[in-house]
Amino acid sequence: MNVSARLAALVLALASASALADPAVLLSPALGRPGAVTLQGRVLAETPHGSTALTRNLRSLAARNWKGAKVEVSFQGVSATVTSGDDGNFQVTLQPSTGRTFPLGRHSAQASVKGATAMAQVEILADSTPFLVISDFDDTLAISEVTQPDKLVTNALLRDEDTQKVVPGMSGFYGCLGPSPKAEPGFALVSGSPVQFMPRVGAFLARHQFPTGFGLFLRDLGPGSLSDYKQPLIRDLLRRFPQQVVLVGDSGEKDPEVYAQIREEFPGRVRAIYIRDAGNSANATRFSDMVLFKDASTAALHAVQAGLARSACVTAAFPQAAPRTEQGTP
Structure with a gap:
C-alpha cells in the first residue's frame, strides 16, 4: 500500500471514531472597507486534537461539521446571528451604524457558538490603498x-x-x-x-x-x-x-x-x-x-x-x- 492509500485509510478511521465533546469555530481573517466587512468561517462539532502533526492534520480533516449552529458574529460593536449550513459554513456582511464607518487598520472580529469562541484579524482597507x-x-x-x-x-x-x-x-x-x-x-x-x-x-x-x-x-x-x-x-x-x-x-x-x-x-x-x-x-x-x-x-x-x-x-x-x-x- 502506498503512502496516499495508507493516509487515506487513516482519515477514514479517524472520521468514524467517536467525536470529542468540545466544538470549535474557525473564523477566517478578512479584508474589509470602511462601509462593510464580510466575515465567514466554519463550525466543527468537535475540536481537533493530536500530539503529532499527522494526528492533528487528520483530525482537522475528519472533524464533523456542525449544521444548524447559531453563530454570533461581532466586529467593532456591530453583531449579527447566523445559522451554519450543511457544511458548517457561515457568512455574514456587517455594516456600521448610520453615520459611522469602520476605522482603518487592523482590528479583531469574534464568532461564538455555545461552547466555543474564535477571534480573527480584520484589515479595513482605505480606498486609497495602492493595490x-x-x-x-x-x-x-x-x-x-x-x-x-x-x-x-x-x-x-x-x-x-x-x-x-x-x-x-x-x-x-x-x-x-x-x-x-x-x-x-x-x-x-x-x-x-x-x-x-x-x-x-x-x-x-x-x-x-x-x-x-x-x-x-x-x-x-x-x-x-x-x-x-x-x-x-x-x-x-x-x-x-x-x-x-x-x-x-x-x-x-x-x-x-x-x-x-x-x-x-x-x-x-x-x-x-x-x-x-x-x-x-x-x-x-x-x-x-x-x-x-x-x-x-x-x-x-x-x-x-x-x-x-x-x-x-x-x-x-x-x-x-x-x-x-x-x-x-x-
Missing part, C-alpha cells in the same frame, strides 16, 4: 509539491506550520510591495488548501514573517470544488474592492489559466501577474504577459521596475540580486 495582492499558497508561498502525489500527501499531513518548508524569498518579496512603508497593499490568500487548515496556514504566514493583514479564502473540499474554485472568490474580491490587483501563483497546476481568465474578465484591473516556476512550465504560451520566475528576487526586481515595490527594500532583501551601479561595474 490588492491576491496570492496562491501551495507551491507559491509554501513548498507543497502538488504535482507529486506522494510528496503532496507527506507535506499536507506529516508536516505543520513549523515543519513545512517555505518558498525562499517570498516573504521578502511581499514585504517590499507598495510604494512606501505607509502605503502598503492589501493581501488576500486564495488557495486550494482546505478550510480546516486555516489555523495552520495563518500560523505558517506568521512564522515566516509574511506581511500581517492577510485575508484567507480557502477551499471547501468536496466534489464541487475540484476545479474552478478560485475564480468565484477572486471575482468577489474584485467586485468588493476598487483597487487594481497583482496576482501571484505558480505553474504547477492552473494558476496561469485562472489568472489569464480573470485578466480578460476584468480589463484594466490586473496590474501584473507573477508565476513561480514549480514545473509544468515548458509551454510558454501559458505565461503570456506574465512574469515567470524561479527565484523570488526576479519577481521583486521586476516589481520595482513596474512601480509595485520599493527599490531600497528589495536591495536590502535581495542584496545578491541588486543591480550593481558602482563606476566601472556592469
Whole structure:
C-alpha cells in the first residue's frame, strides 16, 4: 500500500471514531472597507486534537461539521446571528451604524457558538490603498509539491506550520510591495488548501514573517470544488474592492489559466501577474504577459521596475540580486 492509500485509510478511521465533546469555530481573517466587512468561517462539532502533526492534520480533516449552529458574529460593536449550513459554513456582511464607518487598520472580529469562541484579524482597507495582492499558497508561498502525489500527501499531513518548508524569498518579496512603508497593499490568500487548515496556514504566514493583514479564502473540499474554485472568490474580491490587483501563483497546476481568465474578465484591473516556476512550465504560451520566475528576487526586481515595490527594500532583501551601479561595474 502506498503512502496516499495508507493516509487515506487513516482519515477514514479517524472520521468514524467517536467525536470529542468540545466544538470549535474557525473564523477566517478578512479584508474589509470602511462601509462593510464580510466575515465567514466554519463550525466543527468537535475540536481537533493530536500530539503529532499527522494526528492533528487528520483530525482537522475528519472533524464533523456542525449544521444548524447559531453563530454570533461581532466586529467593532456591530453583531449579527447566523445559522451554519450543511457544511458548517457561515457568512455574514456587517455594516456600521448610520453615520459611522469602520476605522482603518487592523482590528479583531469574534464568532461564538455555545461552547466555543474564535477571534480573527480584520484589515479595513482605505480606498486609497495602492493595490490588492491576491496570492496562491501551495507551491507559491509554501513548498507543497502538488504535482507529486506522494510528496503532496507527506507535506499536507506529516508536516505543520513549523515543519513545512517555505518558498525562499517570498516573504521578502511581499514585504517590499507598495510604494512606501505607509502605503502598503492589501493581501488576500486564495488557495486550494482546505478550510480546516486555516489555523495552520495563518500560523505558517506568521512564522515566516509574511506581511500581517492577510485575508484567507480557502477551499471547501468536496466534489464541487475540484476545479474552478478560485475564480468565484477572486471575482468577489474584485467586485468588493476598487483597487487594481497583482496576482501571484505558480505553474504547477492552473494558476496561469485562472489568472489569464480573470485578466480578460476584468480589463484594466490586473496590474501584473507573477508565476513561480514549480514545473509544468515548458509551454510558454501559458505565461503570456506574465512574469515567470524561479527565484523570488526576479519577481521583486521586476516589481520595482513596474512601480509595485520599493527599490531600497528589495536591495536590502535581495542584496545578491541588486543591480550593481558602482563606476566601472556592469
